[in-house]
Every structure is written in structure tokens, then in C-alpha cells.
């Protein structure tokens with residue numbers, strides 16, 4: 604009986620010592636994708652070799668704005684073209700098939716946390732460019748440019764006045780009717 608137990612211990616030791624077992628226990632590790640490595644360097648604004656949430660939020664906001672052609676704070680279907688799929692957005696995509704900036708940032712944060720294997724609030728190059736979860740985050744942050752044809756379908760008036768692009772136009776109306784009371 605003792606010998607049998609020892610045998611199991613040796614087997615378990617060999618099993619656990621094998622790196623392939625660790626890879627098999629979760630997602631697969633991939634080679635670093637050079638294109639994603641380039642994005643990582645670009646996004647790592649303070650050059651500390653980590654992506655933190657501040658950096659990622661900045662990148663995500665710029666990505667959203669680059670696709671929000673109507674500057675209305677929502678991404679409609681044509682504005683998500685070849686970038687955000689329904690599978691990536693899941694329940695965050697409203698019934699009206701629009702994605703608000705807030706919900707987009709929520710999805711980004713969720714994906715950031717999933718990519719952050721160490722859970723330290725920092726995503727390393729390896730996490731970003733060498734694991735599936737990181738690649739999903741990279742995809743969320745990096746919209747391919749819309750071609751002119753599809754942009755035409757979305758852009759309403761002129762983009763000449765981007766100044767107050769944060770506030771939706773209808774904010775001009777008082778949100779609270781009580782404010783109007785004498």
C-alpha cells in the first residue's frame with residue numbers, strides 16, 4: 604500500500620512539473636503577436652511596460668470617438684462595422700441595437716480584468732499579445748478605419764464642429780422640469 608502511494612506521488616510530481624499541464628489547465632499561451640506588441644508600446648503612454656486602466660480608458664475613449672461619427676455618444680451598427688461584433692458586446696448592446704460610450708467602456712474594463720491574469724490592475728505585454736483574453740482586449744481597443752463608403756451612411760451633417768462632442772444635443776433641454784418652476 605505504501606509503495607502504491609509513493610508511486611502516485613511520483614506520478615503526480617512528474618505531472619505537475621510539466622509546463623504543458625499548466626497550459627492545458629487554462630487557455631493556451633501563444634507566441635507574441637508583433638502587431639499587438641506594437642499596439643502595446645503605443646498604448647503604454649508612461650512606458651512602464653504595463654497597461655493600466657487609465658491608459659486603456661484613454662485609448663478606448665479615442666477608439667470610441669473615432670467611430671462615433673454622429674458624435675451622439677452611441678455606436679450604431681454601421682459605426683461598429685468590422686470592429687465590434689455582437690458576441691463581443693453580449694448584453695451590453697441595447698435592444699435598440701446601439702452601444703453607449705458608458706457600456707462600451709464597461710466592456711473594455713471587463714476585458715481588461717480578464718486579460719489581467721495577475722490581477723494587479725496591470726496588463727503585461729505577454730498578457731496582451733500572447734493570450735487569447737489579451738487579444739480580445741486588443742481588438743476592442745483597435746478599430747480598423749471605416750472606409751469612406753460606409754462612413755457616408757453614418758455621418759450626418761459636418762464634422763467641422765467637434766468641440767462639444769461630449770454632450771448630446773438634447774441636453775440643451777432641461778432634464779428636470781422642476782427647474783423651470785417659478
Ligand SMILES: [Ca+2]
Nearest residue numbers: 647651653654
Ligand atoms: Ca503603462
Ligand SMILES: [Ca+2]
Nearest residue numbers: 671673675677
Ligand atoms: Ca454615433
